[in-house]
Amino acid sequence: MNVVNAGSRFQIYGEDVKTYKRLPIMSFEVSFNKMTGFFLVSRPDLSINEEKIYGNHEEKVNKVIKSYKCSTRNFGIILSGQKGIGKSLFARVLAAKAIENGLPVIIVNEYIPGIANFLSSIEQEVVVIFDEFEKTFGEVEHSDPQEEMLSLFDGLDNGKKLFVITCNETRKLNEYLLNRPGRFHYHFMINYPTENEIREYLKDKLSPDYYEVINSIVNFSRTINMTYDYLRAIVFEINQGYSLEETLNDLNITQSSSVTFNMTVTLTSGKVYTTYGRHIDLAETSYEWYDAYDTKSDNRLRFAIIPSKITFRDGQLYIKGENTKIYVDPDDYWQIEDEDERKAVIKKAESQSIKEVTFQKNTPDFTMKYLV
Secondary structure (H helix, E strand, O other): OEEEEEOOEEEEEOOOOOOOOOOOOOEEEEEEEOOOEEEEEEEOOOOOOOOOOOOOHHHHHHHHHHHHHHOOOOEEEEEEOOOOOOHHHHHHHHHHHHHHOOOOEEEEOOOOOOHHHHHHOOOOOEEEEEOOHHHHOOOEOOEOHHHHHHHHHHOOOOOOEEEEEEEOOHHHOOOOOOOOOOOOOEEEEOOOOOHHHHHHHHHHHOOHHHHHHHHHHHHHHOOOOOOHHHHHHHHHHHOOOOOHHHHHHHOOOOOOOOOEEEEEEEEOOOOEEEEEEEEOOOOOOOOEEEEEEOOOOOOEEEEEEOHHHOEEEOOEEEEEHHHEEEEOOHHHHOOOOOHHHHHHHHHHHHOOOEEEEEEEEOOOOOOOOOOO
């Protein structure tokens, strides 16, 4: 029997009870019991389920650890970006590096009133990870959990800590967390993999029998915001022997409200019109109307597509002319004074048809980059 005394309270424990002056170098989760309050539960260390880490995660993690060691107060980092892009992997790499450097890791998976005071009571150096902070610490009735945490992040307690926040939507973070390097020194916006990183990943993961599709997958990555989750799913399908076209059409990876497209409309006559930076709901089954222009003459083409009919060819998004429409606005030809001539021109315009429309993910400078 072991008797543990805290204040006026005496607690009876079995022979396996141990007492520490400091937390052991391991991983914990925060738990809460209405009767006994907050406590820590040991858990397996965050594992890195990747044989190889792509991008600059390890370089940035080393930078964080080095800066934290040089700091004399609490230190924080924000990891933001779309789901599946590598935030959790970054946090896992950081957790492993923290354990290597003698820092216990505490995982916070939910908000419970008073949790800031509990974490503040831990008077030693630890790493505290909040996954999807804007969600688990979102506003609740009559309370703003994120605001409750500000004094903790400011370092008004006795134990220096490294705080790590991951978030998908920075707009849902408290305004006093962003642009405040005194609270969160680094804000790493995890980027989409580069073309070189995509090629490297595909060469590592694809069976050599399917290397011929690598260029097409890289081309496809130019049409959407490619994530490692997407790449993992594509590789999984291709390695089972499915074609790239079938894979891209079947996988649930095309829907993204954050992506805009440049569209190239090619008529059966060979004439080409373009339009830039358009949002497209790839699940829409009705016609959606757009305006495109001939860059040489500035003539307008009013056309419609059925977005759900958009498909893939050699890694490029395109739609067949049969799933498009052209609308000719007579008012566009007001400058032709002769009525018969104007009618003839309008009739000719109405006889036009679209061969196909191709789509390119919009680049920040609105530069058209045609796929090969």
